[in-house]
Amino acid sequence: MKKYVDDFKVIKNERLNHEYVVLTLQHPGKLPPMLPGQFVEVRVDNGPNTFLRRPISIHDIDEENNTMLLLVQEIGEGTQLMCALKEGDTCNMVYPLGNSFAMPDKPRVLLVGGGCGIAPLLFMGRRLKANGIEPQFLLGARTAEGLIALDAFKQLGTVHTTTEDGSVGTKGFVIHHPVMRTQTPDIDQIYTCGPEAMMKVVAKYAGNHNIKCQVSLENHMACGFGACLCCVAETLDGNKCTCTDGPVFDSTYLKW
Incomplete structure (x- = not known):
């Protein structure tokens, strides 16, 4: 592009x-x-x-x-x-x-974001809705104040929330929400962006339940063109630049 x-x-x-x-x-x-x-x-x-x-x-x-x-x-x-x-x-x-999220081949989609990681999920949610898919969003923050742009997300699909202090939604992290606790999830595809620890847990949940999962990495990127090599991610094919080969990767492709 x-x-x-x-x-x-x-x-x-x-x-x-x-x-x-x-x-x-x-x-x-x-x-x-x-x-x-x-x-x-x-x-x-x-x-x-x-x-x-x-x-x-x-x-x-x-x-x-x-x-x-x-x-x-x-x-x-x-x-x-x-x-x-x-x-x-x-x-x-x-x-x-960078690259982009791939559109799902099935309609049951969950977008999981934490902190500033919610940023690309709004644009993805809008693209999904334009293609006839109403997504679910699972958004986490430390406190109620950290749950931002909720009205914009609610225009596109169902919004679930978690806060670490329990002030809004489910208390704890996104993985503690009931939508991520069921052993028979009604989900075909997960897209996630946020802290790496959060995404690793989400990716593990997806792998355990045979759910496709794409993650958007938030590695430090100085140049954006793959020249400085400060944003490399370890993959099954060796180190890849997050800014050019990513930031979106299939979760099973990363060496997490």
């Missing part, structure tokens, strides 16, 4: 909580084709220590309005500067990068 470098215009900066922001960015012309699971590399301006671009998953796409949504977790200097962008500012991006 062809790559582009463009200046997007910030048309909205929505603060979800103390940690997360959703940026709505408008393309200067017509958005090129993009797929769920792909990511962008954002240039961070005005920071003395932000010479590397920041990899951010594509949260959602509005083709009619030529806009892209990015869910940004405010962690370090780079993401702090991104979260401070104002309406009318410019955001330069290299996009779309």
Whole structure:
């Protein structure tokens, strides 16, 4: 898929909580084709220590309005500067990068996300619904405040939640939710993104029940083109670059 470098215009900066922001960015012309699971590399301006671009998953796409949504977790200097962008500012991006989630061949689909890992699942859920599949979402967070963008997910399918402190939904991690505890799961395909420990448990559950599972890795990615080799993942065929061979992998292909 062809790559582009463009200046997007910030048309909205929505603060979800103390940690997360959703940026709505408008393309200067017509958005090129993009797929769920792909990511962008954002240039961070005005920071003395932000010479590397920041990899951010594509949260959602509005083709009619030529806009892209990015869910940004405010962690370090780079993401702090991104979260401070104002309406009318410019955001330069290299996009779309990486591979994508594959569409399922059966309709019973569960999308499992934790923390910032929910980001690519909204775009995937929208693509599934457009193809006549109403997915289930299982979203986990530490507390109720960490469960973000729930209204957007509810427009696309059934939403299940877990919180570590039990403030909303099932208490514990996503694997503790009843939908992941049954010995006769009503699921044909799982897509997951989030902390590696969470995805490993989800992948193990999928393997134990003969469910197809695709995982989107959140390895550190500096270049986005496979040149720096800092994002390698160990697979059955040796080390692969997450930014080019991934970020989406079949769970059985990874050496976990």
